[in-house]
Amino acid sequence: MKQVVQLNINDSPYEVMVAPNETLADVVRRKLGMTGTKLGCEQGDCGACTILIDGRSHLSCITLAVASEGKEIVTIEGLEKDGKLDPIQQAILEKQGVQCGICTPGVIMSAKGLLNENPEPSHAEIVVGMSGNLCRCTGYEKIFDAVEAVAAGEYDDEKTSQAGAE
Amino acid sequence: MYLPSFQYLAPKDTGELASLLSDHGDKARILSGGTDLLVQMKSPGLRPDFVIDISGLDELSGINFDAKTGLVIGSAAKLDDIMEMPVVKEKYFALWQSIETIGARQIRTMGSLGGNICNASPAADTPPALVALSAEVSIAGAKGDRVMPVEEFIRGNRQTALKKGEYLKSITLPVPEKNSGSAYHHFRVRGGMEIAMVAVAVQVVLEKNNKTIKDASIALGVVGPTPIRADDAAKILVGQKPSEDLLQTVSQACADISKPIDDFRASAEYRKEILQVLVEEAFDEAYIQVAGDSK
Numbered sequence: 001m002k003q004v005v006q007l008n009i010n011d012s013p014y015e016v017m018v019a020p021n022e023t024l025a026d027v028v029r030r031k032l033g034m035t036g037t038k039l040g041c042e043q044g045d046c047g048a049c050t051i052l053i054d055g056r057s058h059l060s061c062i063t064l065a066v067a068s069e070g071k072e073i074v075t076i077e078g079l080e081k082d083g084k085l086d087p088i089q090q091a092i093l094e095k096q097g098v099q100c101g102i103c104t105p106g107v108i109m110s111a112k113g114l115l116n117e118n119p120e121p122s123h124a125e126i127v128v129g130m131s132g133n134l135c136r137c138t139g140y141e142k143i144f145d146a147v148e149a150v151a152a153g154e155y156d157d158e159k160t161s162q163a164g165a166e
Numbered sequence: 167m168y169l170p171s172f173q174y175l176a177p178k179d180t181g182e183l184a185s186l187l188s189d190h191g192d193k194a195r196i197l198s199g200g201t202d203l204l205v206q207m208k209s210p211g212l213r214p215d216f217v218i219d220i221s222g223l224d225e226l227s228g229i230n231f232d233a234k235t236g237l238v239i240g241s242a243a244k245l246d247d248i249m250e251m252p253v254v255k256e257k258y259f260a261l262w263q264s265i266e267t268i269g270a271r272q273i274r275t276m277g278s279l280g281g282n283i284c285n286a287s288p289a290a291d292t293p294p295a296l297v298a299l300s301a302e303v304s305i306a307g308a309k310g311d312r313v314m315p316v317e318e319f320i321r322g323n324r325q326t327a328l329k330k331g332e333y334l335k336s337i338t339l340p341v342p343e344k345n346s347g348s349a350y351h352h353f354r355v356r357g358g359m360e361i362a363m364v365a366v367a368v369q370v371v372l373e374k375n376n377k378t379i380k381d382a383s384i385a386l387g388v389v390g391p392t393p394i395r396a397d398d399a400a401k402i403l404v405g406q407k408p409s410e411d412l413l414q415t416v417s418q419a420c421a422d423i424s425k426p427i428d429d430f431r432a433s434a435e436y437r438k439e440i441l442q443v444l445v446e447e448a449f450d451e452a453y454i455q456v457a458g459d460s461k
């Protein structure tokens with residue numbers, strides 16, 4: 001039995017007809033055409049489908065769309081603002097944390113969630129905090145470097161310009 | 167990978183939850199974080215007609231500590247939120263450690279303590295810690311509430327004491343006695359994202375001003391279909407000061423009552439060996455928390 005669900009994704013409201021057994025990943029990808037969110041294992045193991053719900057990293061392959069009403073959902077498509085990449089996106093690019101790219105949206109959303117919870121993680125906290133995201137290409141170190149760089153403020157324009165203004 | 171069809175129900179409060187459960191009985195499944203349920207429904211087998219979502223129920227999501235009654239954790243409270251309560255790390259360290267080891271960050275954000283217990287996997291991480299900390303569960307249903315120790319609640323592989331129409335309401339951990347410490351140690355071949363092969367939780371209470379053991383409890387995990395409360399082994403510790411011989415006797419007693427399986431991951435014999443090491447390690451860590459140094 002399908003029902004209309006109101007979803008708030010990347011600060012925009014969406015009204016979608018969904019069946020109870022549709023996951024948030026499927027709705028976002030197939031019904032809303034936002035294919036940035038990837039599916040790998042579809043059972044919680046790989047992290048490719050990671051999105052933010054109310055600021056924290058969730059696995060959209062094991063989240064029901066009907067259960068996501070009234071929550072603030074952010075997908076990879078929601079990070080770029082006014083043509084400018086989010087610091088973590090920029091860092092992943094520059095530190096070469098991308099190769100084939102299938103894990104990348106999940107890695108980035110997971111890093112966002114980690115930094116929301118812990119803005120200055122240690123290297124060890126980054127390694128543990130990113131352990132839910134599998135990557136078969138990069139060997140992880142470059143991903144960790146990118147998260148570390150963002151945590152250290154290297155990609156924080158505002159901070160730099162504020163510091164400059166003082 | 168698609169989920170089978172079902173009807174989704176989101177009760178507004180526990181009263182509505184109880185009536186939905188009594189209406190739909192065995193045809194319904196409770197959905198909390200979904201990290202076990204939805205994964206299981208994606209593979210052939212589990213096909214509930216109704217999925218009842220309790221994740222929005224504030225009544226089941228609280229985590230409250232009271233210096234008299236102890237720590238009461240709502241069954242739908244998220245693993246991450248429990249870990250973040252300072253009192254959990256301070257007074258219930260074994261529980262904190264058992265949660266820290268679960269899955270990855272996303273799983274702890276989504277998954278609940280009630281889900282970890284009700285799923286009743288022999289390899290679940292929190293049950294041994296809860297058993298060693300003498301936790302009790304409150305079960306609610308149309309006929310009223312019942313309370314029982316965690317080791318009685320978990321009946322077998324994927325079996326609990328829940329009867330038709332009942333749900334798990336909360337988990338209560340008593341206030342640990344003064345001078346007590348606890349620890350959870352587990353063995354996995356890889357670091358994370360993998361289930362434990364053997365697990366042990368220990369709580370010790372020491373006499374005031376001296377290092378004699380006043381009381382102890384030991385729980386063994388993954389070496390049987392349910393966590394085993396090793397009371398006879400723990401009793402050997404009472405009234406003693408720790409020594410290598412004493413701990414060897416205790417860990418041997420634990421190995422003797424364990425019933426590990428033989429499988430492709432490890433032989434039963436190997437699991438028993440590891441179990442003994444874990445008993446000693448977990449004891450040491452719990453003991454040091456109180457005594458300040460090793461034996």
Ligand SMILES: Cc1cc2nc3c(=O)[nH]c(=O)nc-3n(C[C@H](O)[C@H](O)[C@H](O)COP(=O)(O)OP(=O)(O)OC[C@H]3O[C@@H](n4cnc5c(N)ncnc54)[C@H](O)[C@@H]3O)c2cc1C
Pocket residue numbers: 043044045195196197198199200201202203204205220241242245267268269270273276277278279280281282283284285289290291292328332333334335359360361
């Ligand atoms: C990738 C991955 C890694 C994992 N790693 C670990 C690990 O390292 N250690 C570990 O122990 N577990 C692990 N798990 C299993 C799982 O995440 C945990 O068991 C989690 O605590 C389940 O909680 P949940 O809220 O998601 O439960 P759900 O999936 O929502 O529910 C689990 C079961 O309990 C029932 N249930 C839930 N709440 C209640 C209630 N209040 N009353 C009655 N029945 C109820 C449900 O009907 C269902 O049968 C992992 C899972 C995944 C996908």
Ligand code: FES
Pocket residue numbers: 038039040041042043044045046047048049050059060061062
């Ligand atoms: S696709 Fe969701 S965790 Fe792998």
Ligand code: FES
Pocket residue numbers: 097098099100101102103104134135136137138
């Ligand atoms: S870049 Fe290929 S899997 Fe990570």
